[in-house]
Amino acid sequence: MGRALGRRPHGADRPRQVHRAAGAVRPGPADRPGDAVTSAATVAAVPGRGHWVRGVVQDVAPPGVDDLAPGYLDPALLPVELLADAAVRALATYGPAALSYGENQGALRLRALLAERAADEPSPAGPEHVMLTAGTSQALHLIATTLARPGDVVLLDEASYDLAQRLFTDCGLLLRRLASDEGGTSVTALDEAARAVRAEGRRVAFLYATPTFHNPTGRTFSRTRREELLSVAARHGVLVVEDDAYAELLLDPGEPVPSMAGIAGHRGVLRLRTFAKTLAPGLRLGWLSGEPGLVGRLAAHGLVQSGGALNHTMSMVVTRLLEDGDYDRHLPVLRAGLRERRTALLKGLASQGACGWTATPSRGGFFLWLECAPGLPEEELLAKAFASRMRIAPGSRFGHAGPTAVRLSYAFNPPGLLERAGRRLAAHLHDPARHQEGRGSC
């Protein structure tokens, strides 16, 4: 029966070859007419992007619209063949153990490998500090529903990842926005907010911090700023949830700034990592690290007791990528692809003499944060972008309330498109008659 269960499908002597992604992505073959996953879908495919259509993926801009909004990887940067190979190798190596309920905190070997990746941090970590997650969103949901209760207050930057805000409020948590400066979250604002929440008889759920390649502003907080924030958080007994999704995507020369978790020796910090930005978001795989007691508390939740490791089979696939060195060979290729795209977007934007905007220097990640010259209302910029068939993410989406700013993703599109889109946007931003002074004056 084992043989029958494990049989190959009729007519297939061996797994079909996975198409190599070579520059442009070629759609895979459908097995028979009418077989496409989208046969029931309203198809709005981007030419050359195959099954990348509504009904399959999360969000697709209308045809002909250049989408600089989403924090997605370009389909051409998603390692299709690498993952197909790893899946086959993982199932060959681990057999049914890769298909079982996984150890609650995640397979020990993978946790050890992930802990080793933080070996250059100020504080060493062991597998006991690590728990596998089904991605950062799932980790945030577990934390928000386990370590906080409805009515508690999340402290976060004035401009923060919009969908994390949505997630927190959907868990019944309240939001308290903290002022920021060029260096990151204001230490004074954190201190005052923590006092104010307590004075109101509420409890702080946690500080939601993205100190590295901040989403949306791209900022990286200095080590000193991190230490100051940690000190204030510790004084108030406030847990820090450090969303470090882009940690491995340093694009510029130089050393990374240590994580808040590493600086704090894990005390009072839960650091969230993910493979969504370095391999593929569909895997729904990430990990968190923290003090073993706190991590153990999360791993003891009935959700995990009942279902086991939060995404076990996929975690065993990724174990192969780490064990075999594929992941470490993949990262520099990915970084090169992102660097090329960032350069292309900046080149397009500079086509009008970099007039009418200032980009926050971002050392890595997916985003440019453009602060526009005074006098350009956000609605006007969005209307112009819309009219020129372009989608951008306005600052207001993230809670930004100052002069008009937009987040531009250079991760999702090929370089040529990014340069062209940058040129169009530059034309919208460039208005010498209006921008006589201030930032990005012409």
Add this chain to the structure above:
Amino acid sequence: MGRALGRRPHGADRPRQVHRAAGAVRPGPADRPGDAVTSAATVAAVPGRGHWVRGVVQDVAPPGVDDLAPGYLDPALLPVELLADAAVRALATYGPAALSYGENQGALRLRALLAERAADEPSPAGPEHVMLTAGTSQALHLIATTLARPGDVVLLDEASYDLAQRLFTDCGLLLRRLASDEGGTSVTALDEAARAVRAEGRRVAFLYATPTFHNPTGRTFSRTRREELLSVAARHGVLVVEDDAYAELLLDPGEPVPSMAGIAGHRGVLRLRTFAKTLAPGLRLGWLSGEPGLVGRLAAHGLVQSGGALNHTMSMVVTRLLEDGDYDRHLPVLRAGLRERRTALLKGLASQGACGWTATPSRGGFFLWLECAPGLPEEELLAKAFASRMRIAPGSRFGHAGPTAVRLSYAFNPPGLLERAGRRLAAHLHDPARHQEGRGSC
């Protein structure tokens, strides 16, 4: 660069062959010495079960102990090769679209295929009724944290799936146990509990119901009982969460009883399904169905908005299994394997003349529920089982408070072991000196 990203690992011209599972499971080859996933683990392998060890899977009995407790599939029943093939085909077919953030509610084609599988239910369903989940535990967690608030009361059977209870209480919900009879949940008990909760100024979160192959009692509620329960729930405005994990594992001849969701036309019922019991739990993939408005509310949660479909890549792998007919060819093989195991366990138990116990007739699923003759304390039975190197799940684990009862899983072990374990257990249950009357008297 696409080529470089998608490259094959060094020295591998094509994916290695996945070992065919042929009766006993052979461990896959490690790629090089010291490479095993468990190199950092405290290994306690079951002979012949390869990587099925602590540090990889959720729970492993000590060597030499026969484990009749867990609701796991036998490693030999996990379709290793089928899933490796499907992973390769899914990535070949869908390419990067299988690796993206998936459509929030789940890929439309898979939702349509899953809806079609309920075509024989009294109420038709469309893809708009379906949402993909990361398994039943994750679905319960989302429901418990979205449609209820801490302090609300879950109504459930006196004996219910233990880890769902843990999950609910970890979400701050209270439990109210309902009496049952041979036919299932008492309708009167449901009515009275709903009134009592309201009278106490609390809110009912939902009725947690497992009317088909109930865990742990194995009972299947009649259509009439389901209708009565639905009627009372509707009168009180109580949502029914129907955990239907074993729906496709009818092992006896005859027709399945329609689901509560199907009887109710989805109104007021969320039905939870999973591939954990029919393919593999490590996939962490399931689906729920309900009224489109309610399903849409779950799919609109920030968790889903942020991360997309709850397990997208794996859902595209399983899409291939459904599209290509593999899943429908796999199910009868799996059912035959479970039938063979159930028969073996019952044969062993009957070795003492079926003396000292009564098994609730279970038409399918994973479990036998043994009610012991009066006078045998649970602790005594557990001590005897422990001494004879056997693990069983005592009724008290599930909240059962009547005469001693145990849940025996026939899903996790090969038939020979089950028969031998059944014989040992029968000897513990058989005690003519004590069991002079009542159930299972000798």
